[in-house]
Amino acid sequence: MKKLLPIFLLVTTLYSCRTNRIPNEEKDLLSLINRLNKKGSDDKLMAEIQNVYNSGYIKAKQRLDNYQYDPVPAKWDRLIAELEGIQRMYDIVNRNAYAIRMVKPVNVYPRLMATKDSAANDFYYYASDQLLLNTRAGNREAYYAFDKAMQYVSNYRDAAVKMKEAFDKSIVQVLVNNFEYDVLGLGSFGWNSLNGRDRQYHSNMIRDLGGQGSNSIPARFYDQYELRRNGKSPDFVVDLIWRNVRFDQNPDRNRTYNRSKQIETGKDTANKPIYTTVVATVYVTERELNATGDLNLIITNTDTREQVLWDRIPSNYRYTYEFARYTGDKRALDNNDLTLINRSNNQPLPSRDDAMGEMIRRIYDQTVNRIRNTVSW
Template identity: 60%
Template sequence: MKQLLPILFIAITFAACRGSRSASYGDEKDLTTLISRLNKKGADDKIIADLQQVYNNAYTKSMQRLNNYQYDPAPEKWNKIIPELEGLHRMYETVSQSAYAVRLLKPANVYPQLISTKDSAAADYYQFAVEQLNLNTRENNKEAYYAFQRAQQYVPNYRDSRVKMKEAFDRSIVNVLINQIQYDQFGMGGNNWGWNQYANRDRQHQANIIRDLGGQSSTTNPARFFDEYQLRSMGAGPDLVVDLVWRNLRFDQPLDQSRTYNRSKQIETGKDTSGRPTYTTVTATVRVTRRVLNADADMNVIITDAATRNQVKWDQLPSEYRYTYEYAEYSGDKRALDNNDLALINRGSNQRLPTKEDAMAEMMQRIYSNLVNRIRSTVSW
């Protein structure tokens, strides 16, 4: 890149009188349109004037930005310089579609500088990554991983950056213990609500969470997820511990709410002496019972550093379950009822109500994705 700087300063001096419009996607699009028109119509004075203005203004602003970027800290400055050079190269390729435009504009070919700049960027990112890797903390290993990755993006297979990426990833792997779900209350509505009642169900939830986080073979995050038995069988200890605790459990007794309404309908009951139908009004009263059951709870997600005992995260995920069931009875003439009334009446009043276990399963389902994502985001980079 040391060879590029003098070229850039010379270009700035040369371009200083060329205008002030910034190079952008819009400029490139305008340039493409004008070159296409030039190829179709030939040396049209208006097209030529517009072409010179668009190219010169875009080129000037681009070179000014490149000059400013030289003073930004490395290696981040390459993330600005390289896209700018790529834009200039695209402009060169667009102009090169017309031999007349090439003679008229004499576009700058920055491709050699682009290649050498990418090599400089890869070298800087590689050196930065090595320095981070030598510090050997999880956060520094993360910085190293992405810096090696950036070096790879600028120059594919740059040195041993692919191997170093894996080293940075492997150094960052933490063992995460997902404990079995716990309950902080054991009395609700006079009935015992202990987690032992639902041990099989909660063990399944625990297994599902570990599986959906990637288990022991996660490739997207430098973390491995275990239950207590799995860690013990490996003779390993956790780096992070995840406790999942249901709190503020509430399971209301079913509440019946009633409403009453009347139906009336005219029905044909015969014909008069002239053969015309005669009607009679029939009525019925419908009494609807709406049975309501409410349940609420808060899932607490507590993530602790096993070595320091410091809490890394404590989130509370509220969940609720609402169950309603309606049935009806009537008095009067059944012929006054419509299909909706009959459907409610045919339901009956002995419908099985959800149990606490049903409610807990529904509440877990409502927060499950959020729960898994909270754990994943905490342990990920």
């Protein structure tokens, strides 16, 4: 039992999702009972009901007999699913007094409840054994096994209290260090260069991970100040180091295109419009900033000094700015042309601070999720 349960915890969940469907017999039986309720009585219809019920019951009974020999805990979900199916057929037939007398469906409710209780009991004692191991892996197994027990029987014994105990015993303290910049050739660029924006992202990251009050995963997250203030020692340390950062401003790119348009310039002697073709040439200048970099996300277990995660998360930011001038007849231009022409040719590109802040923003959610998944169970 102790060896098999961890292997099957996930399997039982997947299997229960797969077997919780209404068999064809149940659908057919429901349709027939509804027809019988409308007619009052019908021998032919009753014969169909008996055949459908008997067929469904025999198949379910055969599967039940086979599942008895399956290993635990996989067999519990299978047994319960079949018993629930039989009970649903009983409830369907029970909607018609005539049908209940003729078909005599089997009420398996007591057996269903007893089976659920046996399943809950199995998982409860397995979870209790895992909790005694006093390891984080054991606590995790215990947490989900206690939860599984309560899925079978609501409020089973003290499983809810034991679940909380398993969760609390698994809580780890996580230090999330400030962003660092391992960037050569960029002068003083680094911490504090983003006008406090990277500090804000760092603060938001700790908040979004759950801070010191997370109830979703057994971990508490701190910056260096809060860790010292609370007198905690970290179980995991998260380092956020930017490397291979580049800010490339390419030479201006120029392109030219022509516009032409027929406009009404007068009327002829017959009062018909006279059209004249006007033309203009638009000269567009495009300026571009390309920023790229890799965030190295390193998570270290302080007890073993093992780097449990070292991920390189690439990010990039591309900004383009276009402006234009023209020659020729302005009447040939459209609104898009005028928008470009009205732009300033002295508009500065985003600063390195702006570009770096944008690169952090673009991988922010991904970074938070990787930290959470690594230090969680």
